[in-house]
Amino acid sequence: MSTTSLTLRQRLSRLDVKASPYAYIAPFFVLFGIVGLFPLVYTFVVSFNDWDLLKGPGEWVGLENYVNVLTDRFFWNSLGNTLSIFFLSAVPQLFFALVIAAVLDQNLKGRTFWRMSVLLPYVVSPVAVTLIFSSVFNEQDGLANNLVNLIGIADIQWKHDVAASHLAIATMVNYRWTGYNALILLAAMQAVPRDLYESAALDGAGPIRRFVSITIPSIRPTLIFVVITSTIGGLQIFTEPRLFDVSNAGGIGGSDRQFQTAVLYLWEMAFFRRDFGEASAIAWLLFLLIVGFALLNFLVSRRIASTELRSAQRKASRALLENSRAVRLSGRITAGAVESRSDR
Amino acid sequence: MTATASRPVARASKRGLRIDRPGFLTYGLLAAFLIGSTYPLWWSFVVASGSNATRGETLPLIPGGNFLANASKVLDAIPFWQALLNSVIVSGAITISVVAFATLAGYSFAKLRFKGRDGLMLFVVATLAIPTQLGVIPLFILMKELGWTGTLGAVIVPTLVTAFGVFFMRQYLVEVIPDELIEAARMDGAGQFRTFLTVAIPAARPAMAILGLFTFMTAWTDFFWPMIVLRSTNPTVQTALSQLQSGYYVDYSIVLAGAILATIPLLVLFVIAGRQLIAGIMAGAVKG
Numbered sequence: 001m002s003t004t005s006l007t008l009r010q011r012l013s014r015l016d017v018k019a020s021p022y023a024y025i026a027p028f029f030v031l032f033g034i035v036g037l038f039p040l041v042y043t044f045v046v047s048f049n050d051w052d053l054l055k056g057p058g059e060w061v062g063l064e065n066y067v068n069v070l071t072d073r074f075f076w077n078s079l080g081n082t083l084s085i086f087f088l089s090a091v092p093q094l095f096f097a098l099v100i101a102a103v104l105d106q107n108l109k110g111r112t113f114w115r116m117s118v119l120l121p122y123v124v125s126p127v128a129v130t131l132i133f134s135s136v137f138n139e140q141d142g143l144a145n146n147l148v149n150l151i152g153i154a155d156i157q158w159k160h161d162v163a164a165s166h167l168a169i170a171t172m173v174n175y176r177w178t179g180y181n182a183l184i185l186l187a188a189m190q191a192v193p194r195d196l197y198e199s200a201a202l203d204g205a206g207p208i209r210r211f212v213s214i215t216i217p218s219i220r221p222t223l224i225f226v227v228i229t230s231t232i233g234g235l236q237i238f239t240e241p242r243l244f245d246v247s248n249a250g251g252i253g254g255s256d257r258q259f260q261t262a263v264l265y266l267w268e269m270a271f272f273r274r275d276f277g278e279a280s281a282i283a284w285l286l287f288l289l290i291v292g293f294a295l296l297n298f299l300v301s302r303r304i305a306s307t308e309l310r311s312a313q314r315k316a317s318r319a320l321l322e323n324s325r326a327v328r329l330s331g332r333i334t335a336g337a338v339e340s341r342s343d344r
Numbered sequence: 345m346t347a348t349a350s351r352p353v354a355r356a357s358k359r360g361l362r363i364d365r366p367g368f369l370t371y372g373l374l375a376a377f378l379i380g381s382t383y384p385l386w387w388s389f390v391v392a393s394g395s396n397a398t399r400g401e402t403l404p405l406i407p408g409g410n411f412l413a414n415a416s417k418v419l420d421a422i423p424f425w426q427a428l429l430n431s432v433i434v435s436g437a438i439t440i441s442v443v444a445f446a447t448l449a450g451y452s453f454a455k456l457r458f459k460g461r462d463g464l465m466l467f468v469v470a471t472l473a474i475p476t477q478l479g480v481i482p483l484f485i486l487m488k489e490l491g492w493t494g495t496l497g498a499v500i501v502p503t504l505v506t507a508f509g510v511f512f513m514r515q516y517l518v519e520v521i522p523d524e525l526i527e528a529a530r531m532d533g534a535g536q537f538r539t540f541l542t543v544a545i546p547a548a549r550p551a552m553a554i555l556g557l558f559t560f561m562t563a564w565t566d567f568f569w570p571m572i573v574l575r576s577t578n579p580t581v582q583t584a585l586s587q588l589q590s591g592y593y594v595d596y597s598i599v600l601a602g603a604i605l606a607t608i609p610l611l612v613l614f615v616i617a618g619r620q621l622i623a624g625i626m627a628g629a630v631k632g
Contacts, residue, residue: 013535016535016536017536018458020452020456020536020537021452021456021457021458021461022452022458024448024449024451024452024456024540025448025449025452025453025464025510027445027448027449027505028445028446028448028449028468028505028510029464031445031504031505032471032505032507035483035501035502035503035504035505036471036474036476036479036502036505036507037471037476038479038482039476039479039480039481039482039483039486040474040476040478040479040482042479042482042485043478043479043481043482046481046482046485099373100377103370103373103374103377104374106366106370107365107366108366108370108374112618112619112622114374114377114378115622116614116618116619116622117374117377117378117381117382118377118378118381119614119618119621119622119625120381120382120385120614121381121384122621123561123607123610123611123613123614124385124607124610125564125565125567125581125582125585125606125607125610126565126567126582127565127567127582127585127586127603127606128585128603128606128607131585131588131589131599131600131602131603132384132385132387132388132600132603133384134589134599135388135391135596135599135600136384136387138596143387143403146401146402146403147402147403149402150402175381175384179377179381180625183622183625183626184625184626186626187625187626187627190626228473232473232475235475236475236477236478238567238568239567239568242567242571242586243586243589246586246589246590247589247590247594251590263477263478263568266478267568267572270480270481270484271572276481276485279481280481283478283479283480283481284478286475286478287475287478290475290478291473291474291475294473
């Protein structure tokens with residue numbers, strides 16, 4: 001009696017050990033499968049059908065939706081706008097994030113205050129940011145034109161001109177995300193061993209030289225991370241163009257679609273024109289583009305990293321040789337600095 | 345020459361000082377960043393507390409006395425309090441669910457041994473790069489079939505779990521829980537779930553707080569999906585706010601009063617939990 005109950009308990013305990021790990025990950029996989037992966041896969045199915053928002057699924061049309069999308073000049077227009085806004089935001093954003101991170105990566109007074117001050121825009125929602133900047137870039141009497149007038153430039157058509165509207169939208173994205181990315185880069189910069197900088201300073205490298213040849217290579221993985229995440233986010237930009245000029249353009253990205261992005265066009269196709277089939281085709285093409293971009297980013301930056309790593313290793317070993325010679329000569333430099341150099 | 349000049353630097357660094365003491369340029373730049381991030385908000389408040397004419401001024405700095413009047417016009421134009429309540433419910437439910445399931449799965453991936461673990465974890469990491477937002481059309485069809493369009497459930501359900509959450513908790517727990525602690529709990533006769541509750545949860549608490557904070561903020565600021573699936577009569581804060589400028593004539597003092605009103609809850613959160621937010625971004629970066 002007692003032995004059987006023991007084995008039963010043992011058996012239960014073994015089941016507990018075996019099954020629990022799966023039970024704990026199951027909720028994630030089940031829910032993610034239903035609301036994350038299934039919709040993506042099913043988008044593929046919808047894209048081969050004639051499918052109206054109200055009437056539901058119609059006939060199987062094969063590749064017709066894709067042909068329609070690929071020959072649609074509005075689609076190419078939205079893709080061009082997306083890329084233009086993406087570059088106008090990604091490049092300055094990365095540059096300023098690096099500058100801000102480098103400035104914050106010092107022995108500052110009031111460190112937390114300065115960090116909070118650059119993060120503040122992140123807590124303003126994209127909708128609020130867009131309302132604010134929609135007002136800033138208002139063409140008649142907005143802040144932007146007031147400032148531009150101050151330096152003797154005539155009013156800019158921020159909501160009508162293609163380039164100006166892209167710049168305005170990129171400004172909103174940059175406003176919200178630059179400080180956030182700066183903090184990510186700052187974290188990576190703080191992990192760079194300080195004695196690397198010190199020995200570089202001993203070698204006579206100035207601050208900019210140190211930044212370019214020590215900081216940047218050391219934080220490269222984080223830099224790649226920031227580039228990839230901002231690519232995935234940047235190519236899906238929606239809220240800002242959707243709400244930038246609602247009163248004139250009805251929220252489809254400008255009266256002449258001058259700042260209509262791809263996701264905004266997808267939304268218009270699905271919920272304005274009610275064509276779920278073509279909208280799904282747009283979604284899939286966009287999906288391929290985003291994943292492709294992310295992969296390209298990853299591969300290119302890895303290739304750059306590996307070639308630079310090789311040259312850096314060569315440089316480092318040369319420097320190490322010289323350094324050890326210098327140590328023998330002067331005996332002034334601490335062993336710690338040399339060790340950390342050879343570690344890298 | 346260079347060597348003699350840099351010698352004091354070497355000595356200074358031995359005392360634990362940095363190479364460069366931040367000077368005027370540094371604080372000047374910091375002040376510029378501060379102005380860059382705060383002035384758009386301040387300007388909004390100034391315009392929101394004046395009349396539409398305030399915007400005519402080149403660089404308005406001093407707020408007027410109309411903020412409450414403009415704010416009450418916002419409350420007339422959109423169902424703000426209902427939107428606030430809806431946003432609290434939606435963001436709260438999403439946060440609890442994401443944190444609970446992420447901790448459970450993250451613990452399993454970090455500390456338990458089972459077949460297929462590495463493969464499944466790789467799958468989680470790979471899905472981090474997938475733009476799930478592009479699945480909106482089937483998601484909308486699904487919600488329509490279920491009759492959930494217009495309800496808060498339709499907003500909550502699609503984000504009950506995130507791959508990022510699982511990844512984040514796994515990275516944290518793999519480092520903070522020593523295997524011996526789990527063994528010890530096992531020795532004491534604790535079952536798997538009891539071990540999870542008594543060992544993993546207490547250790548995971550700081551990471552759960554950070555994940556919760558970010559999940560809440562993301563849910564609160566989300567616009568794309570709520571705008572698609574909700575109606576204007578039952579909005580979240582973001583979708584309600586977007587209605588403010590839908591008229592033909594836009595009174596920016598009211599629109600901006602709305603933007604300020606909607607930002608206040610997150611500003612309060614920022615003042616209370618700003619340090620944690622910073623720590624979270626910086627921790628995620630090092631591990632990510």
